[in-house]
Amino acid sequence: MKSRHLVLAFAVSLLAPLAPASSPTAAPSGEKLTFVLVHGATAGGWEWKSTGAHLLADGHTVYRATLTGLGERMHLNSPDIDLKTHIDDVVNLILFEDLHDVVLTGHSYGGMVITGVMDRIPERLRHVVYLDAAVPGDGMSIWDIFGGDQPRDTTRFVDGFMQVPWVGPDAKPPHSVKHSIKCFNQPVSYKNPAALDLQVTYVAFVPKDQSIEERAARDKSWQRAESRGWTIRTFPGGHVAQQEDPRGVASLIVESVGDRNKAVAERKTNAP
Known part of the structure; x- marks a missing residue:
């Protein structure tokens, strides 16, 4: 999976400030949940296959979204695909499958999508x-x-795409594919009051050769999550820990459903 680490190396720039990980809270005991899993840049629903299998084995319902132009939908790839296209993909999946009480999970670039x-x-x-x-x-x-x-690194961005040059024409699926640049330069909306009140968990993957403090010192996303009162968790592993330890990540996601935002709890407690 070295190439996968390379294509997602840009996500290291997402990594945020020094803050302690929150203590785990109790998972909903025995409750069956509905998960929608959203992959990162250049990947596809295939990236969640093993983690999804563990969730299914535990009796949960799982939808592994593949964003337009990526994964098994690579035949639809186009430099005109943008972030809104990918947000529409997941919104329509939820609406057309008539899903409710969804545990929405996003990895790497998928954080942009789930925000929308x-x-x-x-x-x-x-x-x-x-x-x-x-x-x-x-x-x-x-x-x-x-x-x-x-x-x-502008050399990796050609003809409207972020390229993945190490994936040859004879490579067997599943593998990364090129990804439209418009997905990276289009802004996302995050101002719906109901969205701001959602319960959210931010998980930082921390590799063995890095301390939590080192990881946190570069993590702007961690800092933003903490400022919103979201629950902060850490998990040992590289950027694609869901492939390195799918059982562990599956259990982590389930446990996270019990997390409660500090800001939301305080706001509701102090409400007149």
């Missing part, structure tokens, strides 16, 4: 989990999170 979904249909969501994912503010693009309006 939260803003659009918060009434369909029970809990949101950002797994090593981008946490944007209202009106921010993923480039804004990086601190600029364009990629740092």
Whole structure:
């Protein structure tokens, strides 16, 4: 999976400030949940296959979204695909499958997508989990999170796509594919009051060769999540920990459903 780590290396720039991980809270005992899992840049629903299988084995309902132009939908790839297209993909999945009380989970670039979904249909969501994912503010693009309006390594962005040159024409699926640049420079909306009141967990994946403090010192998304009163958790592993330890990540997501935002709890307690 070295190539997968390379294509998602830009996500390291998403990593945020020094803050302690929250203590785990009790998971809903024996409750069967509905999960919608959203992958990161250049990937597809295939990235969630093993984690999804563990959730299914535990009796939960699982939808592994594949965003337009990626994964098994690569035949639809186009430089005209943007972030809104991918938000529409997940919104329509939830609406057309008539899903309610969804545990919406996004990884890496998927954090941009689930933010837009939260803003659009918060009434369909029970809990949101950002797994090593981008946490944007209202009106921010993923480039804004990086601190600029364009990629740092422009040689990897050609003909309207972020390229994955190590994936050859004879590569057997599943594998990463090129990804439209418009997904990275389009801003997302995050201002719906109902979205702001959703219960959210932010999970930072921490590799063995890095301390939590080192990881946190670079993590702007962690900082933004903490400022919102979201629950902060850490999990040992690289950026694609859901593939390294699918059982562990599946259990983590389920446990996260019991997390409660500090800000939301305090606001409701102090309400007249």
